[in-house]
Amino acid sequence: MTVLVQKFGGSSLGSTERIRAVASRVIESKLKHQDIVVVVSAMGDTTDDLIKLAREVSDHPSPREYDALISTGENIAAALVAMAIEAQGVPAVSLTGPQAGIYTENLYSKAKITKVDPSRIMSELDAGKVVVVTGFQGINDLNDVTTIGRGGSDTSAVVLAATLGAPVCEIYTDVDGVYTTDPRIVPEACKLEEISYDEMLELASLGAKVLHPRSVECAKENRVQIHVRSSFKPDTGTIVKEDSQMEVNRPVTGATLNEEEALITIQKLQDRPGVAGQVFTRLAESSINVDMIIQSAEEDQVNDITFTVHQNDLKAATLISQEVARDLGAKAVKFDESIAKVSIVGVGMISKPGIAAKMFRVLAENSINIKLISTSEIKISCAIDQKDARRALRLLHHAFELDKH
């Protein structure tokens, strides 16, 4: 029998009323004669409440204890979902990450899943039960509970789907699918029926918060389709799958915006080998994520290096840049604290020339100044002034006919 994996996030489990609704939804699927594995996050704000408790007893809780603590949120949700399914007459069993055989590295808080022993899950499915598994957690070889970091429950669900040979992993969330852009900014945004893994990866890491990139990567690697859909509406959502399986007849699939960027320029650095390496090594040592990077040769032997960071990191990044500038004899460090990054994404742009040119032209025609450009095979991003950000997104969404999906 085909296994279907269904993952429900915290907002879908925000109250016992919602948990009962989730149970009904699961049973509906079960009645279609499928073996069902349900993966759950913690209810609503449970994880935040637990983190608050931890902070009240310790400034720096050890990662091991932190994981032991916050993983209880998923345990609670899993037991309640199993109870709610049983209350509606269908046999169910909850399994913790350790019980479900989800093994991870010996790291805490951000362990990677190393293997899954599905024997317990299989035997519970064989006994006719809906199996409810805690997302976000596993066990390491010290026999301690670990959590697997951001995007954890989505990743747990995809890994289980891959292990159990489930062709589809349904991710239930508070939106009803993946949109061409953020509908709160562009009301004409359209729900996509399908999107490729690579496009989803670019959109996710660019700020579309529907799926964590890690779960998408994992799905791509294991050829598991992800079906993103609403917990609250019965409609079909968006299928994330291999791009070879769909016709690519649109150059651009989605547009996205990161509004909280800041830009730093180190001016007139001596162009010696290793200079850029020094700058970004020191930033990495302070755990500062650098996003776009541009190096421009202004004149012989002297370069400007410009890059963007999250606004929260601007102060630290500026201090480090000033140190580096002093050490390397650069002229000055300039920064701009209100930058946004607008991007268009689509596998179709590989085979269709002129997409970048059109993007730059649309922005220019509307007097939006481009400060930085970076491109990948399926994405073009421009750093612009934050004040122009939402207008730029709407203009590009319209120009690339994303409202006509």
Add this chain to the structure above:
Amino acid sequence: MTVLVQKFGGSSLGSTERIRAVASRVIESKLKHQDIVVVVSAMGDTTDDLIKLAREVSDHPSPREYDALISTGENIAAALVAMAIEAQGVPAVSLTGPQAGIYTENLYSKAKITKVDPSRIMSELDAGKVVVVTGFQGINDLNDVTTIGRGGSDTSAVVLAATLGAPVCEIYTDVDGVYTTDPRIVPEACKLEEISYDEMLELASLGAKVLHPRSVECAKENRVQIHVRSSFKPDTGTIVKEDSQMEVNRPVTGATLNEEEALITIQKLQDRPGVAGQVFTRLAESSINVDMIIQSAEEDQVNDITFTVHQNDLKAATLISQEVARDLGAKAVKFDESIAKVSIVGVGMISKPGIAAKMFRVLAENSINIKLISTSEIKISCAIDQKDARRALRLLHHAFELDKH
């Protein structure tokens, strides 16, 4: 090195502030060069909150899921206590029942502990850590979490003390020891320095809520001394230990009251063999606990059977008694819904005659009518009218000089 087991109950862990105070207390003991194993209950009302959630999703949650759910309360407390100890500079580690090697029967909600494999606890102690273990839970041979029922965390603590060869198990609670009677009713009640296991068992099962009888039985069996003491005051509390270890120079050690009893009489039952058996078998089948039982021969071949039950069980017990009365041709069923049981307890009464007579005389002289009497070697109980209950307790406490301890 000697191991000390310290158990902290829910009220001792009612807030993160209290958890930090518990951590300080544990560290104080640790600095006396002892290996410390801390056993914790769930924080404050956590267990009740979890039970409420369960009821909201299911009228009859399966015991397995119920245990999976409510055991998370102890997990949260254990991780927080370990964090709080580490925050004060002492290495600590939290272990769940399964991690601590606490194995139980395959029952849920009231499993008995069958064995403890202390290897993980020992290796963490050897590494110099304070080991914080969740009370109230274990693992069965299906690899599922079980809870061990009422008095669970106290019992967990005593079992661990026995397994680890700890001579003393400290039970921290919101009272500062065991008293000669309930100080809320008799302000002259005295704290006992010592009490025997058997006396504590009689007091506990008679309603003194300090220690669950199960943990006392377990301590008696394994020759572990229990030290009952306050979480909030540094004073020495009460040591529960073998009576041979102390001089018995008082006939009565404590007096106690059960105020929520009800009395049922089945009148004029034919005195045939097996009649009493039928009555109490049917009550037991409905899970009704019967406390005192008296059978009195009124005339040839006809008996009255009188017994007490908890007031909550009165309705069900009366219905069953009426059925039995009909089936067996008894005359009538009478009941009294407001009975109290007042008892005096002491190992000394074995060797000192006249204690029972004195008790009856004290009650009679004060116009308190005795409805039923039952006795054990170290206890005498009288069922009386509820309206006389507290007065009776005060009179007996004074008459047996319990205020002069």
